[in-house]
Amino acid sequence: MPTPGEHKTVQARILEYAEATGWSIVSREEAEQRRGFETNLPPAERAKGCSLFFDNLLVEKVREFNPRYSDGKGALLGEFQHLHNNIYGNQEFVEYLRNHGKFFDHEENRERDLILIDYDDPKNNVYEVTEEWAYDNGHYGTREDVVFLINGIPVLVIECKNASKDEAIALGVDQIRRYHRETPELFVPQQLFTATDAIGFSYGVTWNTVRRNIFNWKNKEVGNLEAKVKSFCAIPQLLAFLKDYIVFAEKDEELNKYILRQHQTGAVDAAIVRALQPERTRGLVWHTQGSGKTFTMIKTAERLFREKAADKPTVLLMIDRNELEDQMLKNLAALGLGNLEHASSIAKLNQLLKDDYRGIVVSMIHKFRDMPADLNTRSNIYVLIDEAHRTTGGDLGNFLMAGLPNATFLGFTGTPVDKTTYGKGTFKTFGCEDDKGYLHKYSIADSIEDGTTLPLYYQLAPNEMLVPHETLDEEFLSLAEAEGVADIEELNKILERAVNLKNFLKGKERIQKVAQFVAQHYRENVEPLGYKAFLVGVDREACAHYKHALDQVLPPEYSEVVYTGSNNDSALLKEFHLDPKKERQIRKSFCKLDQQPKILIVTEKLLTGFDAPVLYAMYLDKPMRDHTLLQAIARVNRPYENEAQEMVKPHGFVLDFVGIFDKLEKALAFDSEEINAIVKNLKLLMVLFQNKMEQKAPEYLALIEQNFNDKDVDTLIEHFRDPERRKEFFREYKAIEMLYEIISPDAFLRPFLDDFASLSAIYSIVRKAYTNTITVDREFQRKTNALVQEHISSQSFSNPLEPVLINSETIELIKAQQGGGGSKVINLVKSIEKFAEENSDDPFLIAMAERARLVQESFEQRQTSTSEALEALLQELEKNETRKHEQAEKGFDELTFFVYRTLLDAKVNNPEAVSIKIKAAFLSLPNWKRSENSLRELRKQITFAIYAECDELDQVTPIVDELFTLLEKADRIG
Template sequence: MFNEENTTEQMIIATAKNNGWTYIKAEKLPRKYSDVLVEQYLADALIRLNPEIAAQPQRADEVLYRLRAILLSCEGEGIVRANEHFTSWLRGEKTMPFGENGEHTPVKLIDFEDYSNNQYIVTNQWVYPAVENGKRLDITLLVNGIPLVIGECKTPVRPAITWVDAAEDINNYEKSIPQMFVSNVFNFGTEGKCYRYGSIKMPLKNWGPWYSDEDHSEGTIESVRRSITSMIRTDVILDMAMNFTTFATNKKHQRVKIIARYQQYEGANMIVDRVVAGMPKKGLIWHFQGSGKSLLMVFAAQKLRMHPALKNPTVIVVVDRTNLDTQITATFNSVDIPNIQGASKIAELTKYLKQDTRKILITTIFKFRDVTETLNERENIIVLVDEAHRTQEGDLGLKMRLALPNAFMFGLTGTPINKLDKNTFVTFGADEDERGYMSRYTYVDSIKDGATLPLHFEPVEPKLHIKRDAIDQAFDAMTDQLSDDDKDELTKKAAKMAVLLKSPDRVQAVCGHIANHFQTKVRPNAFKGQVVTFDRECCVLYKNELDKLLGPESSAIVMHTNNDKGNKFAQYRLSKDEEEKLLDRFRDPSDPLQLLIVTSKLLTGFDAPILQTMYLDKAIKDHSLLQAICRTNRIYKNKTHGLIVDYLGIFDNALFALQFDEQIMKKVITDIADIKEKLPELVVKCLSYFPDIDRTLSGYEALEEAQNCLKTDEVKDSFAANFSVLHNAWEALSPDPILASYESDYKWLSHVYESLKPVSGMGSLLWHSFGAKTIELIHKNVVIDEVRDDLENMIVDADLLEGMFSGNPDKKGREIEIVLIARLRKHAQNPVFIELGERLDKLRLKHEQGLLNSIEFLKSLLILAKDVVAAEQKVEPVDEQEKAKSALTELFIEAKCEKTPAIVERIVNDIDEIVRAVRFPGWQNTSEGVRTVKQSLLKTIRVKYKITDKEVYDKSYSYIEMYY
């Protein structure tokens, strides 16, 4: 009948033979039972592969003597250290004095350049170290007499037996006969249903599957044969030995061996193959958060640097932070890969590239911001971009491509962005890749393979949610004795999200829930947690409350702080070393530190497998949300899932972030292809306003000549509309190389456009910042949830608006609705406008429910629009200005430090003056407006006044967005 030997074992031997291995029975091999190496075969290989040894064959004995010493050393220094030393010999990195005059020459045990020069043997029932009481290994694979792979088989017909039993046997062999694993590349175990492999001393929970195609089904002997056919190949095993194995020191200062998972092997080889082929020059690797992209980059960089066809290339690893303190950097620094160089300063990166440095350079995308010229034109420069989002790149992507015009660009991400003006697939996806990416490793794949854990979302008690109706009722009850003016003032202050989130009752309730939940559901299982709060002040509020409930030693705050000793957050400031020690304490299961309280730090790149539960009380969206919640999905002993306790109802957003519709992605890419095709026409159309103008000239006279081409308001409007189309098309395509041909023309046009933009919203020029509705390209491809800026003309004259009924009422209704939403947002804290917003919500609901037809809906919107205009006319502009300046003044007084000028009023006035100079009506709803205001604010705060606190900058911008 069926047993282990005649099913699993024989299937593996037969598959190996088909893959080019020669089968020899173990007892027929020329070795003693006490020999780890088949020394006769290895001596033959040494003579065959090394001319210096062939000249004097006795030299083979000298090499064998060295190798025997390494085999014996595992008893003293451990199996991993011994394996690391032997790996250096396997890779040909060791030398012997066999050259002329005793010169050292490399010694080849295996030929990694011409695989046909090696001998490949598969055997079974290998006995070591003696016939009696020796261990019997089911499958052993030898190259040139060196055992590189050991496999253990179990029967597929006993329900209680699994691959784990096979893997446990191998783990026991590593302890009882460690010499047999000194030369090992990897081990595998199977019961004929599932196949798993791992490196020496690897915990069983980290053993992984191996697939070669999209069929990841398991449970049959056929599925195991597919894995064996794909992995137990001579070229794959030698590739793993040379390029996909590395050694590192873990947090406990122990030496560990790391071997690639199948998705890392596939992704890295796709990159290498593409570079060796020379085309295409880019590609996207999309692997889920926590599945090992850092190591994929390590293996790719290692193989690229060693590949002879690439002639000593430069590999640049680009991270998306402002500094190099990232998980990627930590991974590269922890493994033993030669010639790694960090470029933490712009000057360093420029120097390395101009000097043609041939190493692995690690830098940040921001180090390219001052690039104005090509730094290196070599073809064999390969750029690996971590977390390849356009939000991190923007114009920096163009700068990077300007610096390295002929480089290969590969993006690696777990959370791609798929929007028209921010699209990872367009930025890095090659046209040759039908799906937009080279390799994808999904959320489902990572969970099924055991690379990550599933995520669970747990609803909290309803009373902890912020309920709008309940707040309104409570407010009415609280203020029934106040005057209307006092109510209005109170509403403006109390309606802010921060005030609601920081109310003492809510903080107490949330922290009470956290403490109870953690003590009953998390801590008993020996896991730890992370609390994510709204801002830094919330971190402190939660810490103080949790200290009462759990004790001060149970939690710690990790957040950004500035260098001001008087700052209220100064006591929570940690140096880099202090922070790392704190995080090591958190990773230590025996340490009393149980909860980390954060607001923005540690939401990306932080790796602590013991972290199981995230208490999320901060609104985060899209890829940022996915990155944050995946802090909990790492593998850990007895951990079955990551848990998100959701206090703000982000569950639906998380589901959306985890899903992906490839058809939508293809549609967006098709739209962008259309825009690319129309780009030359858009540029020509904008330039047509300036016939016979010499665009190479500069100075006020040249600018005046250009402005004179736009003499009337109608012509200015027309140019503004067409330039808006061009601008949005440019944003959607950036950083596509096609833009380089038009960059000087676009820059000239943008300068003219900016020079004509009115300082305020008043005046005869109706400035179409978002383009004209008559241009089809805007409607189809460019305007994505953007708001037109012609509301005032539409609603001041009601007769004019009612004349719009002759068109499509659904379309007109949508246009007015969008404009109303934008207008209402400007007065979000005013109770009058809150009521108007509620009216709009009710109208939209009735329309969606079919209670209002399109004509009735449009008429109702027109009435509402008139009321909005009437309400706006009662708003005092001066009052709005004073509120803005008052809010900014309060912020900068709080943030004042040693490096901040004492005169806060001057800072506020400068910001007020600059923002009023660059803004325009509806700027908050345009990418250009937001960028311009943010750049102006950045220059004022960071450059002029040297204020580097990011939270100050963020809050300043939020006030400006609200009041200006």
């Protein structure tokens, strides 16, 4: 049965659906002509030096939109060519796309905005889509599957993959990453990318291909390519992305690029609609922590400020933390907004409002205190309040409403509204005009489902370390003033009065025990996974004591203390004071996988707003509840992936030394549905592991009957010959392995160790047999690898898949080898591939390895029988032996002989003489791999040498292309 191809299944359909939504299809041939391809060059060279745009259309639209633009045709294109081929050049190009570029009006002797896209009247733009968008920078060539252009500017690329391929989307994204590395010029104008296999549809922005920033485009109909293309590529949607929803921000002194996701753009749109409704002036947006709430607020503020219907408004961005205030100002400044003020004091805030300032004002929420009534009665004042559940405390809400009586108030919160009196106040203030209290909601469950955040699992510490139930209840959980506690400062005041509770937590013997337990747990459970941890002490003094205790059982560089110091501190506290520079360095280093520290000891600082995806574990030794607990544990729920280390963070983990999670209903006063989505007991993972080992593993373990001898390997080769069956096994095994990694070491695992080790050995054999050189499935995780090594050393596993040496005796050796034909097929393919890698300067072997892979592919798809596949591979070995003798007789080296055989098979006249000429050309241009001019000259000499002796001239270019394709593969392998 034929398998679906990229073009038929995906690429052609995308063009069809795009055309149905208003995009005009431009044929590949027409696109190449409009980009200035050199048609007199061989096909492989025609893309060199071509334009990245449809030049004539671009210039035509510039003159149409900018009647006073008078520069020559090449002036603007020249400006674009001088932009850096990196994220900074891309950022500048976004400014052009948003019509913030400039040109000089000679007639009026002043600068004007350069309009490239008409956002006000979109029908004035030209929308085109084409395929096979090729580009060659002289070192590398790239061919993008589908490209969308607006007014001749490429803005979106879609990489299409065959739906029958394993991990097709991941491979598509890998190609996008390779395009960035090899032809970065393409991604100066291009802003978005998607990868699709007709089932999945992942999207992101160029210059950010980290997995956690690549998202699935959600549509009601799963797998419906038409619906996804027609919604994602809809002209209004794409214009909105370009104009509003791509953002740049600095993090750790590096520029990053992001795209707002569907829940973020939905909230911004809802907020704009609400703000412009005169009869409604309240709204509450709940977007769970880690889902990009800050960018949602920034974009809401920017769009409100630019909105014509808002009529030059005042937008107040009220923040609850100093750090966030600074970051907010930086991010807003990056948007190029001229009307931006920082109200650094109550007096300045009042003065700006009194003076009727129009623009965006950033300030701290507490600066509303004592604001005079009716300070500004305008209705086009929009107040966006971060962590809105905190504004209802005391009289702050009253000052807010009285001072700006006609303003619109939009509250944003990262935690769900609680069921306490505080929560009711939040709904009363912000959620009173919506049926269910929320203007827009993106819950914890939504976030986990989308992969925006990870699930959280907890485990209770041993009983002797937990706070006595009655003490925890009396001094904390049952206190009315502790209900709905909204920030760390409030929490600390409550804990100051909990004398018995704090004395227990800070007992010297207990601190020693907890420190030892933390050190052992980190070393055995967390460090092998590669991640980092927080230790949360009840107060600063506890943090200092924990640092001393940890230093006795871990290297001192493993941990650092981070808290706010004071001049009146004791000698103990001053020991860990940090200057701002040192603290910034610690924070930055902690976020990097390969740098110390591995554990941060904190009590207040960093428990809100600190985003470190490498943070996996929190050792919680501070009583917390409601919003403070949720904000703290959300530090560990950020997704993380490291391709180099082959790491994907499975979830966040909290080890509770207080006993808070033993009383979840009291500790988290939210709806039970939300609590269940927030955090789960680690015991659930144990149950899941046991279920999988008892329900899924037996069918695979039953395949092993003779302790992994050659017969068992034959059985595995045949059983997993079907790619779908293999894919399901890989998926199930990886789920079981990750559960083992999380739970281990634990006595619970003991009954399962032998079976798990055997299952891992099965995985190892199948993976080595069937995965190609692009490794999609990951190697064993660290703890599993140690178990497998121990298991293998105690057993005598045979390994019939050990590669054989390729030489004159190989054929007889394979025939005499025990085992079935399937094992021999796989073994021969792997052996040929390995031999080609070891001799990567021999194009003949590279070509032979390519043919061997095709044989395996045909074997796996059952298009070829086992005997036929084995016979085809043995013939390849015979051909290699024959060519070695012939090559020796002629005295040719590998390259010359390969060229000779290629020319001979193509029936080129005088193949020996032509081969010698081609070899001389290679010798005369030794820098051809590094020099564009040398490569071009080399291809020209080779092409002319073959032309002179070839009767079928249309064969010349394919011969040259095949030669250089193999040489490129050989170069990468080598």
